[in-house]
Amino acid sequence: MSALPPLQPWHRTLLQEEFSALRHGDTDFDGYLQRETLLFDELARTTASWVQNDEAYVYSRCNPAGAPQRLAGGAPFNRSQRLDLPRPLGQALLIHGLSDSPYSMKALAESLSTPSRSTPRAKSTARPRP
Numbered sequence: 001m002s003a004l005p006p007l008q009p010w011h012r013t014l015l016q017e018e019f020s021a022l023r024h025g026d027t028d029f030d031g032y033l034q035r036e037t038l039l040f041d042e043l044a045r046t047t048a049s050w051v052q053n054d055e056a057y058v059y060s061r062c063n064p065a066g067a068p069q070r071l072a073g074g075a076p077f078n079r080s081q082r083l084d085l086p087r088p089l090g091q092a093l094l095i096h097g098l099s100d101s102p103y104s105m106k107a108l109a110e111s112l113s114t115p116s117r118s119t120p121r122a123k124s125t126a127r128p129r130p
């Protein structure tokens with residue numbers, strides 16, 4: 001007998017379109033976004049077959065009509081994103097942890113993409129050569 005509740009479908013389901021470094025390691029970011037679309041499409045087809053009146057599903061992040069999805073206001077914050085600027089000063093790749101989502105990086109990404117006059121600039125500490 002286990003003290004833990006039974007595993008739900010989202011704990012057991014393996015999706016075929018999941019990214020694999022062995023299969024997709026030479027993919028650029030645009031190719032990765034295409035793979036991600038295939039994965040989310042497969043996820044939508046898969047979750048449509050799950051028992052949707054089960055309490056665990058109703059309140060899960062897998063439920064497209066659930067509270068976590070409503071909090072995002074329908075925005076694709078759980079998807080990879082690129083913020084393009086007309087004249088970028090540099091680039092940054094933000095990576096979230098295993099227990100989080102791209103949404104957790106959104107505020108930081110937006111702050112990095114917003115030019116500000118009050119942002120301190122790096123200064124060289126090198127001494128001029130004689």
